[in-house]
Amino acid sequence: MRRHRAVLIALSTLLTASLITIAGPANAAEPNQVTDLTIRQADGYTTLAWQPVDGxxxxxIERTPVDSADNPTGTPTIVGIWRPNRQINQESPTFADAGxxxxxxxxxxxxxxxxxxxxPYSEAVVGTTTAPWGNPDTPGERLRTQWETTHGAQYTSDTDEYAYTAAIDELSDRVRVVEIGRTIQNRPxxxxxxxxxxxxxxxxAVAATSPAAINCNVHGNEPGDREACLIMARQLAFSTDPRVTDLLSHTTVLIVPTINGDGRAANTRGNSTGQDLNRDYSLIRQPxxxxxxxxxxxxxxxxxxDGHEYGNSRAxxxxxxPPRHQNVAQPIFDESMDMIEGHMYRExxxxxxxxxxxxxxxxxxxxxxxxxxxxxxLGLKNVVNSLLELRSSGGQTRPDEGNxxxxxxxxxxxxxxxFQQFLDYHRAKLTDITQARADAITFQAANTGRLVFRGSRPIAAHPAPHPGSSPPPIDAPPADLILDNAPCAYKLTEEQYHGPRTDGPTGAVTTAAERIADHGWKVVKAADGYYVPLNQPERGLIPLLLDAVGVENLVDGERVYPTRTGRHxxxxxxxxxxxxxxxTVTGPVTVRPGATLVATDTTITGPVNATSAAGVLxxxxxxxGPLRVTGTTDAISLIDLNVTGPVDLSANRTTNQPLLAGTRVTGPLACAGNTTAPTNLNIRNTVTGPRAGQCATL
Amino acid sequence: MSNPRTRTPRRAGALLAAALLLATTACTDHSEPAPATAAVAVTGPLCAALPTGTEPGNPTALAGLPVEQALTWMPTLTTFEAALRTSGLLTDLDQDGLTLLAPTDDAFVKKFSDDTWDTLMTQDHDKLRTLLKAHLIAGTHSLDELAAAGTTTTVDGTALTVTRADATTRFGDTADAVCADYLAAGARIHLVNAVLGPLPTTADGSGHRAH
Structure with missing residues (x-):
């Protein structure tokens, strides 16, 4: 052992602090001894890898604290159990030791x-683990959270988070901290x-960079992810690692550390009214x-x-x-599955x-x-995404977590x-992600296929060897929650649309109109009510809130079916x-002032003119023929169209962004004088002629 | 409850001073409470799971702190600590000396469903205070003193038996001391592994709810 230790010391002086890999024994292995044990240090964990033993x-995994001369300073402890259900490749076992x-x-x-x-045990390997990220002598980098300075005894408090956040904001040009809202108790x-x-x-402008978003802490009593977010924000803000600057050169990272500051302060799951916020993202009753x-x-x-902790100790x-609701477009589900099974399982x-x-x-x-x-x-909003749980207890595979x-x-x-892997996935697969999103949005806007009010897509077990023992349960939609004949729109009465809601917290009363606006849905006002057409990007979510069959709906809206099909x-x-x-319409189409035209899967030959319409979707x-839309008051949405002839969107007065996305225009595209500039939702249009005015970059 | 402390800027232009302070002190002064003079010895099977030795939050470091601050250093008492803070009980009681029988987070998980607990914390504050009073005893008492007396009375007026068998000291029928004899300013803290008091058990044994 003495000789071995001396060799290790000599070796370790040759190696950098950030990556220490010490090869296994010089002497011959005993039968069935683990060989070729290596260690690799990373932020807060050590990856052990070794050659598998037959049978x-x-x-x-045993860990022993040692001093700088590698003499043990504590008791050897079994800190990890590697089991075959950990990973998808059994021939290269690895274990992330942490804690x-x-x-x-x-x-x-x-x-x-x-x-x-x-x-028999393997030969021992020795290494110094990676210290908390950031040079203690470098401004910015040297910031630490309360959780870090207390060695995990305390979670970072609200006030400490705000000070830390403000310091990063102040010291890093890469970071802007924005307040996106306030909690009921007025926490930012x-x-x-x-x-x-x-x-x-x-x-x-941020949206144009196809951002990656992390929601760190929705349940106040599940704070582990939040601390990771705070550390990662510091890394992204100050790291000179080319990987980080490359990531941040290609997108924008959005980190919301504490959406539920009131619940975090009280260590409760819900917010200050007891509402579980992760049962409220569609209804948005809470601020x-x-x-x-x-x-x-x-x-x-x-x-x-979306970060959580999980009480199942066997997990x-x-x-x-991934987002499983059956109204989530297939490409979003598939890409989310690829992120989890294709990327996270492998990495x-x-x-x-x-x-x-x-x-x-x-x-x-x-x-x-x-x-x-x-x-x-998020899936219903065409966002590739995943839930993340952190197993609350050490469980059977990490026996040293009583501490x-x-x-x-x-x-x-x-x-x-x-979260770092998530950013790497986003960087590597951005083309696929944005393609999935574009396909999903055009699929949703086409308003085809059945609607499901509740029920999940099946998730098959990952091919063996697979991590975990069982895939998620089936959760198929029951027959009474399936609507095969999707309506064209929902119509809401004045009372339904503008009536004060009683389902939110006292003192923060909102209306359906405000919540629909928060979701960003297009609405048109007509003499007999407010119409929410389904041929828009969040088609899968709209019925869940506006249909009477919706399990947790907002209103019992009236289904409005197409007024015209077939040939005209x-x-x-x-x-x-x-x-x-x-x-199929052959002949000019004129949309009168105050009227609304909604169309899907339709062919119109003849110019389309809408002057001072309520809506054109x-x-x-x-x-x-020319498509000319001017003076519109409420909503414009043009998605996945083929237009032969010029397109002109001018002098429209909508307060929400007109949508022009995924459309092919054979001819010029001109946009001028619109109160709100049109957007393409980052789904490029193909235009053969010149693009002018507010549409120059669409 | 309003939070005047928590206002933060959209763009932290005015916070340069705070930032500089933060940069030099590494996030305020959470690093280490002032050590008390004499070493504090805590006993029980859970003590090893809490900050020990010279770790931040070790028992000796907590001895001079107000009890509400001392509790924030005990990582297995996050539920109890937040409940006491939310209830305002410590302020209202204004005791000269106090002994706390502090149930661990695991004890609360075994006792209450998430829904029950959130309701207690957000709406039923009277009930919460009653519950907490069943864990407070007037005066500062070591575990040995409580065990020797064999019975005590909690602040809610309930008599509580204290029995000792082998190395285990038990309150009532169920709550064993798992790390006893923490000191704080004017207080003793004994961690226990079950929730006392009159409220029914609502946990269904499945741990906390799914995402």
Missing amino acids: ATDYQ FNPGDRFQWRVRARIDTTEL INMFVIGYPAPAATPE ETAAYVKMVRDYRPVAGY GDLPML GAEAGWWPCPYGCDGGGNVGLGEETILRNT AANNRRRKTFSALWT TGPLTITGFACLDDA LANSKIT
């Missing part, structure tokens, strides 16, 4: 077991907006959830993570779940963390298809790993509210 049923005080020095050994028979809900060399100046939904509307993140380290096997399907091993029978849950709400600080550190550093020849004049679906249709 091993599991492995035990120790970052910066301390340890010796590790690993041994295999065959059932209860313990085989802050968001880090992080870009390189500086974040784009406005929400619309906290409304703030988040408005942020999504304005900043348009294309991908997200993996990091249970994850987890590299780093030694154990992501697994939500539930993982038993449990997970609630919170599946509810659109009130952020994971699903509260060990337990807290493992959780937070596993979340930090996940000759001039067509639109008055009131008209909905064309699967129609066209999707998945073909138009020949």
Whole structure:
């Protein structure tokens, strides 16, 4: 042993502090001894890797604190159990050891077991773990959270978070901290907006960078992810690592550390009224959830993570779940699954963390298809995203977490790993993500296919070997919550639309109109009520709130079906509210002042003229002849159109952004004098002629 | 409850001073409470899971702190600490000396569902105060003193038996001391592994709710 230790010391002096890999023994291995044990240091964890032993049923990871001369200073402790259900590749076992005080020095050994028979330990490897991120002598980098300075004994308080946040804001050009809302008890809900060399100046400009958003702490008694977010914000703000500057050069990172500051302060799941905020993202009865939904509307993140902790002690380290609601467009579901199973499972096997399907091993029978849950709400808003759980207790695979600080550190550093991986995924797959989003938005706007009020897409077990023992439960929609014949729109009465709601907190009364505006849905006013057409990007979410069958709806809106299908020849004049679906019109179409034209899957040959209309919402249709929309008062949405002829959007007076997205124009595109400039939602239009005015970059 | 302390700027132009302070002191002064003069010895199976030795929040470091501050350093008491703070009970009681039988977070999870607990914390404050009073005893009493007396009376007026068998000291029928004899200014804190008091158990044993 003496000689061995001397070799290690000599070796370790040659190696950098950030990456220490010490090769295994010089002498021959005993039979069934674990060989080639290596360690790799990262933020808050150490990845151990070794050669598997034939027939091993599991492995035990032993850690011993040592001093600078590598003499043990504490008791050897089994800190980890590697089991085959941890990872997708069994031939390269890895284990992310965590929970120790970052910066301390340890010796590790690993041994295999065959059932209860313990085989010989590997040779020991020694290393110094990575100290808390940031040079203590460098301004900015040297900031620390309360959680870090107290070695995990205390979570970062509200006031400490605000001071830390403000300091980062002040010291980093890459960071802008914006307040996206206030809690009921008037705590600010802050968001880090992080870009390189500086974040784009406005929400619309940030949206154009296809941001990645992390919601860190919705349940006040699940604070582990929040601490990871605060540390990551510092890393992103000050790191000179080329990976970080590259990431931030290509997108904007949005981090909301504490949406539920009142619940965090009281250590309760819900907010100060007891409302579980993760059952409120569709209804947005509470100011906290409304703030988040408005942020999504304005900043348009294309991908997200939502942080939680999970009481199922048999679960993996990091249970994850995509948006499963069946109204979520298939491309969003598929891309979210790829993020989890294609990226996180693979990278987890590299780093030694154990992501697994939500539930993982038993449990997970609630919170599946509810659109009130952020994971699903975001999916219905065409955001690729996942839930993240941190297993609350050490469980059977991390036996040394009776110590509260060990337990807290493992959780937070596993979340930090996940969020950093999320950013890497976003960077690597942005083209796929934005394509999925574009396909999803055009699919939704086409308003085709059945609607499901509640029920999940099935998730098959990952092919063996798979992490975890069981996929999430089926949660198929019951027959009475399926609507095969989707309406064209919902009509709300004045009382339904503008009546004060009684389902929110006292003192913060809102209306359906305000909540619909927060979601960013287009609404048109007619003589007989307010119409919310379904041919818009959040088509899958609208019925859940406005249909009488919606399980947790806002109002019992009236279903409005298409007013015209089939063939029409000759001039067509639109008055009131008209909905064309699967129609063919040959002849000029005129939308009268105050009228609304909604069309899907329709072909119009002949110019379309709308002057001072209430609304023009066209999707998945073909138009020949000039399309001219001027003076519109309420809503414009043109998605996935083929227009042969010029398009002119001018002098429209809507207070919400006119949408012009995914459309092919054979001819010029001109936009001028619109009160609110049109947006393409980052879905480029194809225009053969010149683009002018407010549409120059669409 | 309003929070005048929590106002924060949209763009922190005015916070340069705070930022500089923060940069030099690494986030205010959470690093280490002033050590008390004599070492404090705590006993029980849970003590090893709490800050020990020279770790921030070790028992000796807490001895001079007001009880409400001392509680914030005990990572397994987050539920109890927040409940006491929310209830305002410590301020109202204004006791000369106080002994706290502090149930661990695990004890609360075993006792109450998330819904019950959130309701107590957000709406039923009278009930919450009653519950907490069942964990407070007037005067500062070591665990040995309580065990020797065999019975005590909590602030809610309920008599509570204290029995000792082998190394375990039990309050009522269920609550064992798991780390005893923390000192704070004018207070003793004994961590216990079950919730006392009159409220019914509502936890269903499944741990906390899913996301």
